[in-house]
Amino acid sequence: MNxxxxxxxxxxxxxxxxxxxxxxAAIRIFFGQQKFHEVETPLLIAHPPAESYLDIFExxxxxxxxxxxxxxxxxxxxVPLKKLMVAGIGxxxxxxxxxxxMETQSNLHNPEFTILxxxxxxxxxxxxxSDCEELLVFINTYIKRTTPGMETQRPEELSYQxxxxxxxxxxxxxxxxxxxxxxxxxxxxxFLLEDHAKSIAQKKGYVIEAETTWEELYNQIxxxxxxxxxxxxxxxxxxEFPGVMGALARKKKxxxxxxxxxxxxxxxxxxxxxxxxxxxxxxxxxxxxxxLKEIKRLGKTIxxxxxxxxxxxxxxxxxxxxxAIGVDRLVMLFADAKRVQDTMLFPSEELFHVP
Amino acid sequence: xxxxxxxxxKKGMFIEFKDExxxxxxxxxxxxxxxxxxxxxxxKSLKSGKVQEFTFKSGESAEELPxxxxxxxxxxxxxxxxxxxxxxxxxQCTISATMLGDFINYLKPNDxxxxxxxxxxxxxxxxxxxxxxxxxxxxxxxxxxxxxGATKTVVVETGATITVPLFIKEGDTIGIDxxxxxxxxxx
Numbered sequence: 001m002n003x004x005x006x007x008x009x010x011x012x013x014x015x016x017x018x019x020x021x022x023x024x025a026a027i028r029i030f031f032g033q034q035k036f037h038e039v040e041t042p043l044l045i046a047h048p049p050a051e052s053y054l055d056i057f058e059x060x061x062x063x064x065x066x067x068x069x070x071x072x073x074x075x076x077x078x079v080p081l082k083k084l085m086v087a088g089i090g091x092x093x094x095x096x097x098x099x100x101x102m103e104t105q106s107n108l109h110n111p112e113f114t115i116l117x118x119x120x121x122x123x124x125x126x127x128x129x130s131d132c133e134e135l136l137v138f139i140n141t142y143i144k145r146t147t148p149g150m151e152t153q154r155p156e157e158l159s160y161q162x163x164x165x166x167x168x169x170x171x172x173x174x175x176x177x178x179x180x181x182x183x184x185x186x187x188x189x190x191f192l193l194e195d196h197a198k199s200i201a202q203k204k205g206y207v208i209e210a211e212t213t214w215e216e217l218y219n220q221i222x223x224x225x226x227x228x229x230x231x232x233x234x235x236x237x238x239x240e241f242p243g244v245m246g247a248l249a250r251k252k253k254x255x256x257x258x259x260x261x262x263x264x265x266x267x268x269x270x271x272x273x274x275x276x277x278x279x280x281x282x283x284x285x286x287x288x289x290x291x292l293k294e295i296k297r298l299g300k301t302i303x304x305x306x307x308x309x310x311x312x313x314x315x316x317x318x319x320x321x322x323x324a325i326g327v328d329r330l331v332m333l334f335a336d337a338k339r340v341q342d343t344m345l346f347p348s349e350e351l352f353h354v355p
Numbered sequence: 356x357x358x359x360x361x362x363x364x365k366k367g368m369f370i371e372f373k374d375e376x377x378x379x380x381x382x383x384x385x386x387x388x389x390x391x392x393x394x395x396x397x398x399k400s401l402k403s404g405k406v407q408e409f410t411f412k413s414g415e416s417a418e419e420l421p422x423x424x425x426x427x428x429x430x431x432x433x434x435x436x437x438x439x440x441x442x443x444x445x446x447q448c449t450i451s452a453t454m455l456g457d458f459i460n461y462l463k464p465n466d467x468x469x470x471x472x473x474x475x476x477x478x479x480x481x482x483x484x485x486x487x488x489x490x491x492x493x494x495x496x497x498x499x500x501x502x503x504g505a506t507k508t509v510v511v512e513t514g515a516t517i518t519v520p521l522f523i524k525e526g527d528t529i530g531i532d533x534x535x536x537x538x539x540x541x542x
Contacts, residue, residue: 223410
């Protein structure tokens with residue numbers, strides 16, 4: 001049944017859908033109070049950043065003479081926000097739609113989704129960790145103050161799927177290596193070596209095929225043995241990711257095998273992905289080029305990366321750090337919903353009749 | 356057995372997993388941050404009835420098990436099992452409650468169902484998308500109850516309670532989605 005029909009029959013469900021406007025209102029107040037600029041970034045773009053893990057929506061822009069130019073739907077506001085940082089805007093954020101093709105048949109993805117990104121000048125990923133702790137408590141407080149019957153609940157507590165979660169900072173901080181040791185009993189220094197990773201995974205019973213990559217083994221162990229333990233009762237910040245993942249993240253100076261990157265989890269749910277921004281244009285260019293090669297190898301839609309972005313990096317991106325948060329998952333959490341689709345008035349699965 | 360990849364996985368399919376036959380009861384795609392796609396499944400063991408989650412690499416291969424379907428009539432419940440009879444050979448077999456899941460709420464004696472057979476054992480049913488059942492108990496819609504959105508609950512002939520629109524009366528036959536228990540239409 002389409003959502004509008006369900007809502008007509010069950011008006012008590014409106015409250016769940018109205019959580020979205022509260023979450024977005026709270027985000028704007030939170031950053032407005034700190035004098036961040038909110039900007040609009042384009043959804044229709046000429047050059048996506050090269051990221052081989054994403055599948056892109058391709059379309060065509062025609063001029064008045066019907067001359068065609070390839071156009072794409074934006075996968076995130078990251079590149080335009082960074083160009084504005086180069087131009088000198090200072091701290092800024094965007095709450096916008098983004099599009100990722102093939103992300104159907106999932107309770108946690110919708111091909112069209114809402115993303116929040118903010119960037120802080122002079123900050124590194126540890127500063128963004130504190131931002132996340134404060135933002136989540138701020139949103140929770142705002143929702144409780146504006147929802148009848150919830151005013152008296154504790155501002156730092158929420159209930160998700162029957163479990164009480166305490167959002168008050170500081171959150172648990174766990175390195176990827178510690179998480180692998182604690183939950184999967186894997187020595188991560190050893191796992192970083194490709195041959196060792198294969199034998200470790202094989203001993204655990206995972207299938208290794210000729211084309212199986214290190215990244216697949218890493219994520220398969222993570223998804224099967226680690227993810228569901230994270231953020232139970234209190235959010236977990238998972239940090240220091242292997243450097244091979246994340247085309248736009250800066251590597252750690254003290255140990256270049258790792259990137260200055262973190263994700264945070266609540267009740268096993270990944271909500272945000274942050275890194276200290278890569279400011280070296282040469283390295284960015286070479287990473288984009290290797291991502292493009294990978295896109296070709298995978299047989300995905302081919303496009304040229306954004307050379308204007310490399311020019312911007314040449315002009316100098318200030319030291320900064322930023323994060324992308326899936327707003328739909330945030331809404332799902334605050335609305336105590338099981339699927340992101342249950343918080344969307346027009347989920348893609350309804351529009352296209354795909355599961 | 357035939358080798359398939361996760362691209363062919365479907366809910367209700369039977370595969371071999373860790374050397375045991377399993378039913379795929381749920382599947383979802385997941386994309387970790389900066390990672391390739393994975394297929395997260397819930398697998399129910401045909402031997403123990405135990406359900407576990409397992410996440411496959413997208414494109415990973417698995418063995419699909421040869422499952423036959425036979426049309427059988429549901430007879431009665433016996434202990435924790437449900438007894439069915441082949442309409443032609445009169446042969447009987449029992450399906451456990453764990454393999455039927457919530458569908459036990461909609462099983463109607465003497466109705467025919469598609470029984471799934473693996474190595475001569477009945478291991479489950481091919482669940483229909485819609486079941487038709489008669490309403491046996493219904494109250495008048497509560498007056499002034501507009502908050503709950505003009506619905507009420509009724510009891511159908513198998514004993515299950517269903518949330519329906521106010522116009523449904525005792526004696527009506529209604530279509531129900533057995534997967535969600537949701538009312539679909541009036542017959």
